[in-house]
Amino acid sequence: MSIADKIFKDNIKDILTNGVWDKDYPVRPRWADGTPAYTIKKFGVINRYNLQEEFPIISLRQTFFKSAIDELIWIWLKKSNNIKDLGSKIWDSWADENGTIGKAYGYQLGIKHKYSDGEFDQVDRILKDLKEAPNSRRMISNIFNHQDLHAMGLYPCAYSMTFNVEGDRLNGILNQRSQDMLTANNWNVVQYAALVHVFAKVSGLKAGEFVHVIADAHIYDRHVDICKELLLKDEYKAPKLIIGDIKNFYDLKTEDLVLENYKFHALDKKIEVAI
Numbered sequence: 001m002s003i004a005d006k007i008f009k010d011n012i013k014d015i016l017t018n019g020v021w022d023k024d025y026p027v028r029p030r031w032a033d034g035t036p037a038y039t040i041k042k043f044g045v046i047n048r049y050n051l052q053e054e055f056p057i058i059s060l061r062q063t064f065f066k067s068a069i070d071e072l073i074w075i076w077l078k079k080s081n082n083i084k085d086l087g088s089k090i091w092d093s094w095a096d097e098n099g100t101i102g103k104a105y106g107y108q109l110g111i112k113h114k115y116s117d118g119e120f121d122q123v124d125r126i127l128k129d130l131k132e133a134p135n136s137r138r139m140i141s142n143i144f145n146h147q148d149l150h151a152m153g154l155y156p157c158a159y160s161m162t163f164n165v166e167g168d169r170l171n172g173i174l175n176q177r178s179q180d181m182l183t184a185n186n187w188n189v190v191q192y193a194a195l196v197h198v199f200a201k202v203s204g205l206k207a208g209e210f211v212h213v214i215a216d217a218h219i220y221d222r223h224v225d226i227c228k229e230l231l232l233k234d235e236y237k238a239p240k241l242i243i244g245d246i247k248n249f250y251d252l253k254t255e256d257l258v259l260e261n262y263k264f265h266a267l268d269k270k271i272e273v274a275i
Helices: 003-018 065-076 122-132 146-151 181-202 221-231
Strands: 039-050 113-115 118-120 140-142 158-166 169-180 206-220 240-243 257-260
Touching (some): 003 181, 003 206, 003 221, 039 221, 065 257, 113 122, 122 140, 169 181, 181 206
Antiparallel strands (some): 113 118
């Protein structure tokens, strides 16, 4: 039984049973036909995943692992905001006429900042500290830059990672302001659990615990029936993550991360995405 499946089911049950609808308020998101996209939500959901026990990808439906890692590389390694650098089309709806999503996501990670020991962008600062000062309590990324929000195609949802080393294990906390549970919850879990694994490997550490903090965990109105259907499915055993011989983070490619024995249930319904 996959622990990730159990956590996902518990979250969905809690939201559907105890959540609050926003149908009495004006909402920003719309469906493709222009209809308001309402949600039922819970505030302050916190999930913990022990990466030594399993890789947290759900089997209730397929999470497209390679595409998720491709987006992670686009943001954290390429530090790009241009959709031409991305293998999938998941950001096309938010891109401008130049093919960028503005000063968002990878753009923010690529900005250099002055420190007492030099200039680094956020990714390089974390990688440096992991090797030279692993006991630091300052290994934090933050892409929710208020100064640049006006120039972003979409405000960052998963906006901050905090890394912390305990002994020989690297832990990570992902802070997320907003989470579309059906469409993107496990997608983000997979991405940032993988990032903890990779950062640990290139730093001579082991992956420890991944904690996911969600401020607004919601299910869209048109997703409720699909979520109820997933609750009825049995769980498969979690797959094993195999990581290639990576010594430098900037050498990482999608093919360096492989899932062994990933079994999942097919989903015969299209999941609409609110824009």
